[in-house]
Amino acid sequence: MRLVMTEPAERMDRPYARRWWALLVLCLSLLIIVMANTALTVAAPDMTEDLDLSSADLQWVIDGYTVxxxxxxxxxxxxxxxxxxxxxxxxGLVVFGGGAVxxxxxxxATAVIAARAVMGAGAAMIMPATLSLLAATFPRAERARAITLWTATAGLAIAAGPLVAGALLAHHGWSSTFLINVPVAALAIVGALVLVPPSKAGRHGRIDYGGGLLSVVWIGALVYMIIEGPHFGWGVKAVTAAVVAGAGLVTFVLWELRHPRPVLDVRRFTDRRFAGSNLAVALFFLAVFGAFYYLTQHLQFVLGYDALDTGLRMLPLAGAVFVGSAxxxxxxxxVGMKWTVTAGMVGGTAALALLTQVDSGSSYGDFVAPLIVLGLAIGLALSPCTDAIMGAFPESQLGVGGAVNDTSLELGGSLGIAILGSLLATSYSGxxxxxxxxxxxxxSSLETAQDSVGAGYAVARGIGDKARQLAEQAAHTSDPQQAERLKAQAGQLAGGARQMADAVGSAFADAVAHTSLVGAVILGAGTVVVALLLPGKGKTADEPAEERELESAGAR
Structure with missing residues (x-):
């Protein structure tokens, strides 16, 4: 038996015998690039303290990967x-592993941001490749099942990231959350060479580099604007990015409409199934990433769980994703994808609606039901959408199909963190x-506390530390009257520290409830639009066989 798989998937006259093992490699590759983002949410406090990161530095450590x-x-x-x-x-795995090292x-801060950017470039190769190789390796009859496992892996990674990071941080520093990616990437490289058959388009003309570069410009500028504006204000940088994104998008569309072999035929978005599926993916990840952003903060800061306990308490979400996928x-x-996707989006809306009941007295038990409902919703909705998006592309453009699906996912996630994160910060401050x-x-202390929930608790701890210092001075002073005054001041400060901590927890809980309400409204309205766009069962899009033949003829 050959050590390295060399027979291309396109030349096999029967389904590849080890295709499910190949899927395992593809899912492992997907797992580490999604976990690279979610793991950072629990490693961020340690990283901030060790590298003395500002809030702007931390934001770009997180988003330097996304752009x-x-x-x-x-x-x-x-x-x-x-x-x-x-x-x-x-x-992509080599680049990703190099960035992790x-x-x-x-x-x-600069070095971490640069490393994250390199990892993001590697992930940009890995993500569409996993979907395109899946579609090329599996026969059409099995593709939906394979995509279901692929999307379930993405859902698992969202919850597993904090768990793995928490386990590492219990015994190692924040840098271990980078290093853990290296052996996994190495294992995935070996698995890809041994188990995944090579694949490429049978006939492919010259790449539309003009359209490709325009897509880099407008998507990159859009994501930059989404990050910069809500977090750092709508100054020159954010406005310039908005103008570049808008002009770049218009130019991209006009270019693609006139190009004989566009990198992305934008006419596909006139198809209701394709447009509805992309909108559903974007909206779902807007809600999921936004909710994940503030749920992990609430578990860590308000309820006081450490990184590992926070990860463990996200496991109901992961388990529910697999149930929903089944x-x-x-x-x-x-029943058709329209009903499963709509049901999933309704479930996601319901999960956010449940989070509107969070208050200062809420315990972890109040979060279990929303996590389970959200996990079920992810499992129900995402794989039919991904299958529909991939099914809209001919075999020669499976990588582009995967990229479209994943770009919708990333744009939705970026919008979720930006919109809901910004709203959370404003609501918490108020x-x-x-x-x-x-x-x-x-x-000045109030202004500091309003910066974030972590800063709020830091201010409360500072007041408490001052109270303890006064109490120690009182214990060591020889003047009874001065000792009494110091004790009284210490008691007042200790009470103030408790009141401040209670105020921070209550304010953040109220902000979570308010932000969840807005998220539920956005996802609920989107659900109606998606339900109207998606065709019912039996109104399926034609197989793109004719399109494939035309494309092949044009490429000759």
């Missing part, structure tokens, strides 16, 4: 189609101001 990831996917997906999809996967060795695998062929009205808290 190249989203911007490069379409161009790199098309490149993988032409030259080698497995080659794109392996090269750099992140492990980083000792400054349900959609059974239901979608019987509620904290109301909760501390009439107190003797200095204006």
């Amino acid at each position: 190249p990831y989203a911007a490069l996917m379409l161009l790199l997906g098309a490149t993988g189609d032409k030259y080698s999809r497995r080659g794109a996967l392996v090269l 750099s992140g492990y060795l980083a000792d400054s 349900l959609t695998g059974y239901l979608t062929p019987r 509620h904290l101001s109301d909760a501390t009205a009439g107190s003797k808290l200095p204006a």
Whole structure:
């Protein structure tokens, strides 16, 4: 038996015998690039303290991964189609692993941001390659089941990231969350070479590099604007990015409409199934990433769980994703994707609606039901959408199909963190101001506390530390009157520290409830639009066989 798999998937006269093992490799590759984002949410506090990161530094440590990831996917997906999809996967894993090593060795904010950007570029090769190789390796009859497992892996990674990071942080520093990716990437590289058959488009003309570069410009500028505007204000940088994104998008559409072999035929978006599926993916990840952003903060800061306990308490979400995926695998062929996708989006809306009941007295038990409902919703809705998006592309453009699906996912996630994260910060600041009205808290301390829930608790701890210092002075002073005064001051400060901590927790809980309400409204309205767009069962899109023949003829 050959050590390296060399027979291309396109030349096999029967289904590849080890295709399920190949899927395991593809899912492993997907797992690490999704976990690279979610793991950072629990590693961020340690990283901030060790590297003395500002809030702007931390934001770009997180989003430095997202910008190249989203911007490069379409161009790199098309490149993988032409030259080698497995080659794109392996090269992406090498780049991703190299970025992870750099992140492990980083000792400054700039170095970490650069490492994350390199990892994002690697992920931009990996993500579309996993989907295109899946579609090329599996026969059409099995593709939906394989995609269901692929989307379930993505859902698992969202919850597993904090768990793995928490386990590492219990005994190691934040840099271990980078290093753990290296052996996994190495294992995936070996698995890809041994188990995944090579694949590329049978006939592919010249790559539309003009359209590809335009996609990099407008998507990159859009993601930059989404990050910069809500978090740092709508100054020159954010407005310039908005103008570039708008002009780039218009130019991209006009270019693609006139190009004989566009990197992405934008006319596909006139198809209701295709447009509805992309909208559903974007909206779902807007809700999921936004909710994940504030749920992990609430578990860590308000309820006081450490990184590992936070990860463990996200497991109901992961388990529910697999149950939902099994349900959609059974239901979608019987009732049609319109009903499973709509049911999933209704479930996601219901999960956010449940989170509107969060208040200062809420315990972890109040979060279990929303996590389970959200997990079930992810499993129900996402794999039919991904299957529909991939099914809209001919075999020669599977990498582009994967890139379109994944770009919708990334744009939705970026919007979720930006919109819901910004709303959370504004709501928390307002509620904290109301909760501390009439107190003797200095204006500078209130301003610091309003920056984030972590900063709020830091201010409360600072007041408590001052109280302990006064109590120690009182214990060591020889003047009874001065000791009494110091004790009284210490008691007042200790009470103020408790009141401040209570105010911070209450303000953040109220902000979570308010943000969840807005998220539920957005996802609920989107559900109606998606339900109107998606065709019912039996109104399926034609197989793109004729399109494939025309494309092949044009490429000769």
